[in-house]
Structures are given as C-alpha cells and as structure tokens.
Amino acid sequence: MSANLFRADLRHIDTWLFDLDNTLYPAESGFMAAIVDRMTDFVEKVTGLPREEAFKLQxxxxxxxxxxxKGMMLNHGVDPRDFHAIFHDMSLEALAHDPDLLAALERLPGRRLIFTNADDIHAERVLERLGLGHLFDDVFHIGSAGYEPKPSAEAFARIGAAHAIDPAATAFFEDSERNLAPAADLGMTTVLVGAYAAQSTAPFIHHRTDKLAPFLMDAKLREAA
Known part of the structure; x- marks a missing residue:
C-alpha cells in the first residue's frame, strides 16, 4: 500500500524530473547494493586501503x-570514465518491467527528464531494461552536469539552464532526502520515494510515498494541451 494517503494535487506541473537508481526501481531489488559493492572494490584498488577502510572513505x-x-577525482586523480566503466557490465537481472509504473508515467502531461549522478551508459542500460527509455525526453547525467553532482546547487543550475526549467512548474522525484533540499529551495515540488519516505520529517519534502506508480496514478494532473 502506498504511504501516500491522499491525491497529490500536481495540476501545476508540466516538467517531471526523476532520479534513476532506487527511484524508478525499488531499492529492495538489491541492484544499487551491488553497485555500492563494485564501488568499494574500486576504492580499495585505487587507494590500497583494507576493504573496511575503503568503504568508510567511499x-x-x-x-x-x-x-x-567526486572525492576520487579530487583526491586521487581518478578518470571518471575509468570509474564508470566498472558498472557497464553489471547484470541487470535484478531489475524488472513494472507495467503499473509504465502506465503511470505515460499519463503525465508535459515533459519527463532523468536527473542522475550516474553516467549516460548506465542510465541507458537501466532504462532499457526497465522498458522506460522511450518515455523520457532526455537524460541529464553526471557528464551532462560537468561532473557536478546532486545535491550541489550548481548541478541544479546546470540542468535548469540546459532545459529551461521553470521550478514552479516542476516536480522532482528522489529516493535521497538531501537531494530534494536544493530543489525545494528553487521552488520545485519535491517527492520523496522509497520504503523510508514516510519517516521523513524534513520541511522541504512536499510529498512522500513508498511506491512511485500508485502515487503518480492517484495524482491530480492538468489536462493535456
């Protein structure tokens, strides 16, 4: 059952901004945990630290x-292409098509954008696996942002400039609470997604839901032009 107990009024929204990992698929899939493991492998290899210390540094x-x-680039001279390459052969078996999410996204009026700290290849692989790639107008990935990640204000400024985003008409969906703070500061409508969303008491979170599809299906939307 969705943690959203009322129909969110999103009739003012015509730009739909979505995080990718653990937002367009559930964290319970374990896919992001596998990504984190590979990341620890990489930090361990580059720094020579024992695994536990490498994980703490990560x-x-x-x-x-x-x-x-970003920390690996600044402190260890890591080439971001080498870093991202470690994820490009990951098995996608943990990710599954969600017909309810597909239908919910299709009903959204206006444009849909991905805003992710992952790279373009990872984003394309995940979206293709989920069967959602055709629903999005663009993927604004970490390379698009000049390797300036969320939640920095600069990352939001860059996607805003690239897509002429009007924050007052934009909803941003994220599994990370802190990534929603700068969106709210800009005037975006913020939606925290995931199993722990209901526990959030952050004043900058406007809506909370454990499952994305029911929330979108229940929301009040403006009429399509």
Whole structure:
C-alpha cells in the first residue's frame, strides 16, 4: 500500500524530473547494493586501503561531495570514465518491467527528464531494461552536469539552464532526502520515494510515498494541451 494517503494535487506541473537508481526501481531489488559493492572494490584498488577502510572513505566522499566519484577525482586523480566503466557490465537481472509504473508515467502531461549522478551508459542500460527509455525526453547525467553532482546547487543550475526549467512548474522525484533540499529551495515540488519516505520529517519534502506508480496514478494532473 502506498504511504501516500491522499491525491497529490500536481495540476501545476508540466516538467517531471526523476532520479534513476532506487527511484524508478525499488531499492529492495538489491541492484544499487551491488553497485555500492563494485564501488568499494574500486576504492580499495585505487587507494590500497583494507576493504573496511575503503568503504568508510567511499561513504565520507559521498557525504562530503554528494558523489564518491567526486572525492576520487579530487583526491586521487581518478578518470571518471575509468570509474564508470566498472558498472557497464553489471547484470541487470535484478531489475524488472513494472507495467503499473509504465502506465503511470505515460499519463503525465508535459515533459519527463532523468536527473542522475550516474553516467549516460548506465542510465541507458537501466532504462532499457526497465522498458522506460522511450518515455523520457532526455537524460541529464553526471557528464551532462560537468561532473557536478546532486545535491550541489550548481548541478541544479546546470540542468535548469540546459532545459529551461521553470521550478514552479516542476516536480522532482528522489529516493535521497538531501537531494530534494536544493530543489525545494528553487521552488520545485519535491517527492520523496522509497520504503523510508514516510519517516521523513524534513520541511522541504512536499510529498512522500513508498511506491512511485500508485502515487503518480492517484495524482491530480492538468489536462493535456
């Protein structure tokens, strides 16, 4: 059952901004956990640290920069292409088509955009596996942002400029609470997605739902032009 207990009024929205990982598929799939494991492998190899310390460093970079890669680039001279390549052969077996999500996304009026800290190849692979790629007008990935990751204000400025985004008419869907804070500051409508969304008390979160598809299907939308 969705944690959303009322029909969200999204009739003012004509730009739909979605995070990718753990947002367009459930965290329970375990796919993101596999990504994190590969990331730890990479940090361990580059730094020579024992695995436990490599994992701590990985998480500290994530906390400080919004992206492990950013810390690896700044402090270890890592080429982002080498970093992203470690994910390109990952099995996608954990990801499945969700016909309810497909139908929910199809009913959204206006344009749909992906806003992800992953790279273009990863995003394309995941969207193809989910059967959702044709529904999105563009994928604004970490390369598009010049390797400036969410939640930095600069990342939001760059996607805003690239797509002439009007924050007042934009909804942003994310599994990461802190990535929604700058969106709210800009005037976007924020939706926290995932199993722990209902527990959030952050004042900048406008809507919370454990499952994306029912939330979108229930939402009040403007009439298509």
């Amino acid at each position: 998480k500290s970079y994530l906390s400080e920069h919004g992206l492990t890669l």
